Amino acid sequence: MSHPLRLSRLALLLALAASPASARKLPQLPGLTGCDPPALRERLAALDSMDVARACGNMFAPWAYRGPSGRHMVMRSYGHHHADSVRTRALADLLVRGRTIDTTSKAATRTVECEPAAARPVYLVGFRARERSTFAVLDFDHGTALFFAAETPLGMVRMDASGDSLWAALADVLEDDPLLRGPRPEPFPPD
Secondary structure, eight states: OHHHHHHHHHHHHHHHHOOOGGGGOOOOOOOOSSSSSHHHHTTTTOOEEEEEEEEEEOOSOOOOOOGGGGGGGGGEEEEEEOOOHHHHHHHHHHHHHTOOOBOOGGGGOOOOSSSSGGGGGEEEEEETTTTTTEEEEEETTTTTEEEEEEEEEEEEOOGGGGGHHHHHHHHHHHHTTTTGGGGOOOOOOOO
């Protein structure tokens, strides 16, 4: 390696080390785009059932348990209800049929209060197909559905015109949810 090339690489490394972590822009790694439309459509093609629940806590990846020191950063769910294959396929169709599946990096990230009095219209759907699960976080405040499998993001869709139909489909499964007894909230304007 030539001396000038070695010096330029050293200068780049020093510049990265000197800049604050929040200012560093890391390169996008292949395969980690948070968007895999063929995989998502394939996973939702033959569903057996689903579990639907209210979601709270962490709403950004990774969604699962983060160990003892990160317990406060996990997504929680409560009020689980099970639904048959007919309701499951109908909800999956409402979510993805004819829709553009976008990257999960465009989804709003936040923490949702778990206190029932401060509940927000955010729901976790666990789609079941034999031995495999695919999850969707339906965030009516932002009008989005975020899909993932365990720790792997699969994509995001915007509810748009199907928001009322999705609201009604969830109300049909979660018949005791007080938020779903009222009208669907207007989503926040996009960032």
